[in-house]
Amino acid sequence: MIEFKSAEEIARMAVTGQFVGELLAELSGVAAVGVNLMDLEHHARRRIAERGAESCYWDYAPSFGRGPFRNVLCLSVNDAVLHGLPHDYVLRDGDLLSIDMAVVIDGWAADSALSVVVGTPDPADLRLIEATEVALEAAIVAAQPGGRLGDISAAIGGVADSYGYPVNAEFGGHGIGRTMHEAPHVSNNGRARRGMKLEPGLTIAIEPWFCRSTDKIKFDADGWTIRSADGSRTAHSEHTVAITAAGPQVLTRRPAHGRTPADPASRSATAS
Template identity: 50%
Template sequence: MIELKTPTEIDVLREAGRVVAQTLHAVRAHAGVGTPLRELDELAHAVITDAGAQPVFLGYRPNWAPTPFPGVICASVNDAIVHGIPDDQRLADGDLVSIDCGARVQGWVGDAAITFSVGTAHPTDVELTETTAQALAEGIAAAQPGGRIGDIARAIGVLGRTAGYGIPGPLGGHGVGRDMHEAPFVPNDGRPGRGAPLRPGLVLAIEPMFLAGGHDDIRTDEDGWTVRTGDGSRAAHVEHTIAITDDGPRVLTTP
């Protein structure tokens, strides 16, 4: 069931989104060559709890997961697309890192993700990251009241396919509210005019994921969480939580 949020509820969702944005900013500023992923996770936990919020990912276990997620953030490096576990791996020069983060304030959730290079960035990674960020902006711009979920999917997919990137069909955005994952599913490729209507009060996480190798296939590690590109190419993942309003999309996960 798709739940529409009231303006007051969206304001609280905005506060959760602000905590997420602050956390991502702190993690990115701290990440460098030699930084362990676990250290980034500990930093994220401190920022979230110091703000009076609760981490959403820690202990999260959807029905497909073999174990509860062990981290506060998802830290996905190079060919990892999403759900990377923040372990003792140390970042190396040139690594491409995606950080996904969620926080809960007064029972409401914010969810966002960023991708960035550590140390010396590879030109192809820069292009991949910038294109994915542009797709997020265009997906948000397409989230207009009176439209459809397919309008968002089309805006993202056209950009990714034109650039020659792969787009993993099973992965995409989703509704956000009291739970991190709510209806509807928001694909990153599709046909305009299809899917659930975009009505004021609908809150969505829009999250393009592009795969540099141009193939759509993916695989999951033995940990049951980390999703990687099937061909070993690099991936980028960016995300904002937005609310559909009468005046257009309102981004909830900015600082």
């Protein structure tokens, strides 16, 4: 069942979204060569606790995965793209890191993700990240009231095709509101003018993710971390978006003054 939100409820989600965007920007600045993934995890735990928020990931137990997820971040490195389990790993020069987080504040959730390169960037990695960001923005533009869910999916798939990247449609975006995962599923590929009508009050997480050279995935032994089947690099971008009568409203925009994944110079910088 799809729950449409009132303007007041969307405003409350925007409060959560602002915190998520700010913390993601902060974490992307902390991520640097020599930083342990667990340092990022514990940094996020502290900030979430200080804000009085609750992680949507802690104790998350879907049909996949091995036991409940006992972390507040998904940290996916290089060929890992989704649900990366934080562990004792020190970031190396040139690593491509995807950070995904979702929290609830006062009963309303927001979910967002970004990808950055720490240290010396490989142009091919920057291009892959750029593709996910361009696809995300194209999908947001397509999320117009009166349109169709397939318009969003087709926008993502069209960008992937223009960059020459295959698309896996098994995992994608989703509805969001009182909980992290609600209906509908938002595929990363599809046909325009198909699917449910986009109506004001619909809130969704749009999350294009691409592997450089395959649309096949595999799971780590931990049951959580999803990797490209051929070991190629991956990237992931995500925003929580509300459909309003005036058009799409991005609820998880990150502050412009923070480290921006779209800026190649910022990707090669280490934290000061």
